[in-house]
Amino acid sequence: MIIKDNEFVDLQTPTGAMRTHIFRPAAPGKYPGVLMFSEIFQITGPIRRTAAMLAGHGFVVACPEIYHELEPLGSVLAYDEEGTTRGNAHKTAKPVSAYDSDARAVLDYLKTLDYCTGRLGAMGICVGGHLAFRAAMNPDVLATTCFYATDIHKKSLGLGMNDNSLDRVGEIKGELLHIWGRQDPHIPLEGRNLLKARLEEVGARFTWHEVNGQHAFMRDEGPRYDPALALQCWTLLLELFHRRLGYGDLSTQAEATPVESRH
Structure with a gap:
């Protein structure tokens, strides 16, 4: 699908305005919504391309700036030592309750959109994987994908x-x-096993995949990117989201509007 990838909204949260970037199919119709959390660097080029990929498969993707209380709206941290240090410092400078209220604000916003079906999912990468995991605690989140949370x-x-x-x-x-x-190295075997055991203990509905990849192997920039693994993981993600969230309600107007067609 052709997509729109230059939209954003400044949502009001209990801890201030939060810029949220929207990626969605250009064709008329209604599509499932996905709250997508970034790495510690906020909405970088690789994160935008990830959101665009998901939108192109028929989803309304909303990416909030997770450090909106700590950085000016629109800020992006660099993939370098300074950006890493700053992002990691921010991660533990913000109350967990603020991360949770951010998630709720985005989920509520997605439900108001006339081009969203209201069926909601979440996904995240790195710290965003943890934030997506917490977003899944909201009862209206039907499916969640966590990459190396x-x-x-x-x-x-x-x-x-x-x-x-x-x-x-x-x-x-x-x-x-x-x-x-x-x-x-950020999530060692004992850490993964601890979480898996806890999911088993509560009877969670989940699938679990461990691949031979480094941290950030999904990021299409830098030396750790593994395109083959990324493609496999995209297949897993899309199967879950299409099965649990649906394919939306594509309007028949799409075929009559070449500029906003599916392809």
């Missing part, structure tokens, strides 16, 4: 570095897809 096993997200994500696993009622890189 950091800090769940350490309970170290947010101000005070003592989050309750593991404790709240039982609140997740939708279906989960977890994808991990076995060579990722």
Whole structure:
């Protein structure tokens, strides 16, 4: 599908205005909504391309700036030592409750859009994988994909570095897809096993994939990108989201409007 990728909205949250970037099919019709969380660097080129890929498969994708309280709206951190240090510092400077209210604000916004069906999913990468995991605790989130979600096993997200994500696993009622890189030093085997055991304990509905990849193997920029693995993981993600969220309600007007057609 041809998409629109230059839209954003500044949503009001309990902790201030949050810029949220929207990627969606250009063709008329209604599509499922996906809340997509970025890495610590916010809405970078690779994150925009990831959101565009998802939108091109028939989803309305909303990407919030996760550090809107800490950086000017529209800020993007660089994939370098300075950006990494700044992003990691921000990760533990923001209360977990603020991350949760951000997620709720985006989910509520998606439901108001006349081009969204109201069937909602979440996804995230790195710290965004953890944020998507927490977003899945909202009962209206039907499917969630987490790529190498950091800090769940350490309970170290947010101000005070003592989050309750593991404790709240039982609140997740939708279906989960977890994808991990076995060579990722940020989430070692014991950390992955801890989370998997907790999911099993509460009877969560989930699938679990560990691949031979490094941290950030999905990011289409830099030395750790693995295109072959990324393609496999896209197949897994799209199967889950189309099965649980649907394909939307594409208007017949699409075929009569060449500029906004499916292809």
